[in-house]
Amino acid sequence: MLSKENFEKLERLKSQYPTTKSLSLPVLWMIQEQHGWISPESMQYVADLLQLPVSHVYGVVTFYTMFNTKPVGKYHLQVCTNVSCLLRGGEELLDHICKRLHVKRGEITLDQRFTVTEVECLGSCGTAPMLQANDEYYENLSTEKVERLLDEWSKG
């Protein structure tokens, strides 16, 4: 299930840690990058690959909020509503996005293009409000700016 590239990467990583257990997070990241989420089958695969109990893998996947246990849209929009963002309109931004995309927090759009998630502080408090779309940060947002981004993402 790992791509050839990731397999090679994994071989290189092995020398960096004294235990294979440490590779749990790096391998799960590889799986998520390839498939967008981590399915029960993937968990079994990782367990076999690293020779760890599947219960361990399941425990790790469910502990960390960034690991998706169900499929997410092509654009995973993660909007921060923690203090600094709250003070600068993060809540309103999140509501605005949900309304425009006709979803509630945590849901995926019917066309599978967007998932909207409310998240905790992303270390962008000085450029609030902000959101993370997949791995990219979009900062100093306003409703106009976010409208333009959504227009673009709805096409591409």
Added chain:
Amino acid sequence: MSEFTEKLILPDIPNLHQLDVYERHGGYQALRKAMGMKPEEIIEEVKKSNLRGRGGACFPTGMKWSFMPKQSTKPKYLCANGDESEPGTFKDRQIFECNPHLFIEGAIIAAYAMGVTTVYTYIRGEYAKWIAILQKAVDDAYARNYIGKNILGTGFGTEFVIYRGAGAYICGEESALMNSLQGERGYPRVKPPFPAQVGLYGCPTTINNIETIANVPIILNRGAEWYWKIGAPKQPGTLLYGISGHVNKPGVYEFPTGILLTDLIYNYAGGVPGEKKIKAVIPGGSSTMWLRGEEIEGVKMDADSLKAVGTAIGTGGVIVMDEDTDVLKVLARIAHFYHHESCGQCTPCREGCGWMEKILNRFLAGDGTMSDIDLLMDVANNIEGNTICALGDAAAWPVQSVIRKFREEFEARAKKSPTAPKPVTPPHLVTTFDA
């Protein structure tokens, strides 16, 4: 305003993240110097500088390093903490972005001083962009033999590995960080044993914040004597102040420790939009106790000065709230955060954080009662000091301080009706000894 205006950690030099540029501005000279010193001499120098940790707890760095055993049959590790998830904190990412080699150089010096074989840098998973920048810098440093098996031909070797977290505030807590690096759930460990004895993979380990480590080359280059004269004597050096919320120019500002909070807000961060008054300030990240707007005059930004006014420097992340802010709404959001991030190992934290959030939400919905105020305080008091790690305390402190300082906000929102249902008092979690 302060006399010392030099930027030591984030100087205004374009493209400083590139190795060539960094070298042209004296980069890796501190490492060369360090390699000519004995490891104990470096630890002594760091001790003399009075450098204190920038990760929140302000622990003296040189002393922490000296806890590492000199002789060890097991490998020794350094964990650099780049988890940076405390709300209101966004400074370490600035180091990754603008001056990653300063951090790398500091980490290699620290590794040499403590006899560390591998430096693991743990970075929060969301910082994909900054992980890539740091990885590039690390690769370049390897290529020039600043990291590797035989650094600068001295015979000393250390490896440098970046580990990507996956979203969990608790992994910034040092023992949770080590468990996470071991590929497990990020559960904090009971202490003792302390990491210098039993740390990562059961081996002697030191954990330091990214900004703390970035100070090390500066201390070696300029000398401890010079360093400890900057800013507040007991916590010297410059600090990366992050300021956010209701200010005109939020961002990261580097100034000596001990500057006036009002200077930071009004002179550097451009004051409050619309010239509004300040209602409250959180001085050092969401875990620190709040100050009322009327209290900030004359308050200095260093560990001792903030302790004297009942709060803490924390991560140096200042959050400003203007006069129109609904403080209960902000506090409820903070309570939600700690409830969400509690790892669930200790009952007082797991249950208490949930109760605090619930009670605060009652006030927001207009269903809070006068006795709820005392109940809320009671829950907070029963969390504080009764948990494995400091997340419990961090959840209790803001609640306690807001009740103390903004009681009238609770009272104004509480249901006045005498027929209001009496809330069910949860059983006491633990008996405190001084009760």
